[in-house]
Amino acid sequence: MTNAEGEYSFDNLPALAGDQVYTVVIDQAASEDRLRPYLPAPAHNSGDRATDSSTWQAETIPGELHENADRDPTLDFGFVVKSYAIGDYVWVDTDRNGIQNGNEPALPGVTVELFDGAGEPVVDVFGNPVTAVETDADGRYMFDNLSAGTYQVKFALTAKQVEKYTFTKLDAGSDDAVDSDADPKTGWTSKFVLDDSNTALTPTYDRAFDATEGIDPTWDAGLTLKPDPKPDPKPGPKPDAKPGLNPDAKPGLKPAPGPSVHTGGSALNGHNLGWWALAAGLLTALATVGVAFNSRRHDPAIDR
Ligand SMILES: [Ca+2]
Ligand SMILES: [Ca+2]
Ligand SMILES: [Ca+2]
Numbered sequence: 001m002t003n004a005e006g007e008y009s010f011d012n013l014p015a016l017a018g019d020q021v022y023t024v025v026i027d028q029a030a031s032e033d034r035l036r037p038y039l040p041a042p043a044h045n046s047g048d049r050a051t052d053s054s055t056w057q058a059e060t061i062p063g064e065l066h067e068n069a070d071r072d073p074t075l076d077f078g079f080v081v082k083s084y085a086i087g088d089y090v091w092v093d094t095d096r097n098g099i100q101n102g103n104e105p106a107l108p109g110v111t112v113e114l115f116d117g118a119g120e121p122v123v124d125v126f127g128n129p130v131t132a133v134e135t136d137a138d139g140r141y142m143f144d145n146l147s148a149g150t151y152q153v154k155f156a157l158t159a160k161q162v163e164k165y166t167f168t169k170l171d172a173g174s175d176d177a178v179d180s181d182a183d184p185k186t187g188w189t190s191k192f193v194l195d196d197s198n199t200a201l202t203p204t205y206d207r208a209f210d211a212t213e214g215i216d217p218t219w220d221a222g223l224t225l226k227p228d229p230k231p232d233p234k235p236g237p238k239p240d241a242k243p244g245l246n247p248d249a250k251p252g253l254k255p256a257p258g259p260s261v262h263t264g265g266s267a268l269n270g271h272n273l274g275w276w277a278l279a280a281g282l283l284t285a286l287a288t289v290g291v292a293f294n295s296r297r298h299d300p301a302i303d304r
Contacts, residue, residue: 010022010024015065015070016060016065018062018063022060023060024059025056025057026056026077036196037081037082037148038081038082039080040077040079041055041077041080042080043055049074050073050074052076053077054076060075080125081147082195083125083211084146084147084195084198084215084216085145085146085209085211085214085216087141087215087216088141088219089106089135089140089217090110090135090141090220090223091105091106091220092106092107092223092224092225093168093224094224096224097169097172098169098170098171099173099178099179100220105139106138106140107135107165107223108134108135108137108138109134109161110134110135110139110155111155111157112134112153112154112155112156113153114130114146115151116149116152117149117150117151122146122149122151124145124147130143142207142209144215145210145211146194146211148194148195148196149193149195150194152188152189152191153181153188153189154186154187154189155188157187161223164225164226165226166224166226167182167183167184167222167224168222168223168224169222176200177218178220179220181221182221187221192216192219194216201214201216202216202217
């Protein structure tokens with residue numbers, strides 16, 4: 001077993017002859033727990049055996065280790081920590097069903113933060129602090145190069161966004177890929193684990209990432225528009241809507257059936273209902289025309 005410094009050696013081996021080599025192999029089964037967070041480092045043919053890395057097994061150089069006390073300290077194995085990515089979408093849930101429907105727009109400019117299971121900031125596999133990101137023009141965000149562990153995402157709305165939006169319903173339906181994961185009260189997701197047990201991880205994604213173990217793209221937030229905060233101060237009929245119009249004409253689409261028009265056998269009686277419909281439309285669109293028209297309608301001369 002490697003010691004605390006990662007060193008190992010096999011001592012007191014018989015000298016080799018000719019092109020014989022010794023082969024060192026990592027016992028992957030016996031080392032399963034220890035190696036679980038790791039992958040072999042990339043093969044690197046630098047030509048410097050002293051500093052390069054072999055993958056799972058390494059051999060001595062043919063023709064060497066022939067003399068007493070010969071030693072080959074160049075059989076090394078580098079590992080990289082497995083890495084993970086998460087994402088990926090913030091959208092406007094127009095129909096408020098909590099599901100990402102195809103016709104619903106993405107929401108750019110939403111701040112997304114990543115924390116560990118204790119709600120503390122995290123660092124990536126390179127030791128760099130993981131800072132907040134904003135959803136892009138497609139409503140997408142991603143955190144890449146994360147180490148295994150427990151995480152939480154927070155969708156943090158600005159004061160302006162809070163005025164306009166509220167989070168849609170949580171965990172609607174049965175497909176994590178198209179639901180919303182932000183707690184409507186806090187904007188935080190539930191805690192989730194990135195490691196070999198995460199079944200949402202996929203290597204197939206429409207954007208590039210570096211994580212060795214894939215991306216879990218199921219951490220999303222849907223937002224719905226808040227109702228207009230300023231209700232109509234004058235609900236119901238608006239008697240002053242079109243000042244100047246004859247009250248008979250105000251309803252717009254239906255000209256008031258003034259008795260003077262329909263009685264007395266004037267020329268207007270010969271007009272059909274289609275004409276009236278056309279006149280009504282003009283009343284609505286052009287108030288001044290409506291006024292003129294009404295004043296004619298009530299011309300006593302025509303009435304008779
Ligand atoms: Ca080496
Ligand atoms: Ca929807
Ligand atoms: Ca989701």
